[in-house]
Amino acid sequence: MSLKEKLVEVCHKVYEKGFVAAYDGNLSVRTDNNSVLITRSCKCKGEITVNDLIEIDLNGNVLNGEGKISTENKIHLLAYSKREDVNAVVHCHPVYATAFALIGEGLIEHYLPEVVLTLGRIPLCKFAIPSTDEVPESMSPYIDYSWAMLLENHGAVTFGKDIFDAYYKMEKLEHAAKIIFLAKKIGKLEKLTDDVVNKLFEMAEKTYGLKQDKRNIF
Numbered sequence: 001m002s003l004k005e006k007l008v009e010v011c012h013k014v015y016e017k018g019f020v021a022a023y024d025g026n027l028s029v030r031t032d033n034n035s036v037l038i039t040r041s042c043k044c045k046g047e048i049t050v051n052d053l054i055e056i057d058l059n060g061n062v063l064n065g066e067g068k069i070s071t072e073n074k075i076h077l078l079a080y081s082k083r084e085d086v087n088a089v090v091h092c093h094p095v096y097a098t099a100f101a102l103i104g105e106g107l108i109e110h111y112l113p114e115v116v117l118t119l120g121r122i123p124l125c126k127f128a129i130p131s132t133d134e135v136p137e138s139m140s141p142y143i144d145y146s147w148a149m150l151l152e153n154h155g156a157v158t159f160g161k162d163i164f165d166a167y168y169k170m171e172k173l174e175h176a177a178k179i180i181f182l183a184k185k186i187g188k189l190e191k192l193t194d195d196v197v198n199k200l201f202e203m204a205e206k207t208y209g210l211k212q213d214k215r216n217i218f
């Protein structure tokens with residue numbers, strides 16, 4: 001399967017899963033030439049084909065493809081320019097994760113060990129008007145280590161070593177948000193202790209090669 005076909009497959013998945021509605025969201029991958037294949041704007045992710053992907057350089061200049069590049073391309077370019085270990089970016093508006101981004105709370109507390117292992121800290125990036133430079137600026141404090149971010153009053157972004165990795169991180173983020181939402185409805189949640197969280201961070205680095213953000217700046 002080509003890189004373009006993999007990207008298209010994941011676009012269809014995020015729509016089927018309800019992580020986006022209508023034309024929402026944008027997804028991209030880094031190519032072997034260090035260019036970026038990104039979804040074009042105004043196209044439903046459930047209907048996207050390889051012809052709806054546009055190749056751009058790391059400055060956002062179009063190299064190949066028809067149509068307008070996604071207005072949120074700056075989210076993607078920030079990740080590729082700052083992180084050599086990121087080869088794919090998924091930006092969606094999943095319902096439960098976005099709900100947490102709307103109440104100013106985010107998913108900063110740690111409750112689920114497996115989420116800590118795969119996603120680490122999930123920062124809530126300050127509100128920024130979509131498609132402006134304010135969006136990557138709001139992500140900048142966390143970009144060096146984060147694998148999943150919430151954008152205040154907007155949605156979520158995940159990063160991956162490849163497009164399936166970025167997709168599964170989005171799925172994991174939304175699944176965790178749903179569990180935490182339901183748990184808050186039925187009782188009092190017990191946070192993982194700092195000691196446990198730090199041990200999980202060590203395991204994540206050793207086992208999964210995921211550098212985690214150990215700073216407590218959230």
Ligand SMILES: [Zn+2]
Binds near residue numbers: 025092130154
């Ligand atoms: Zn968005």
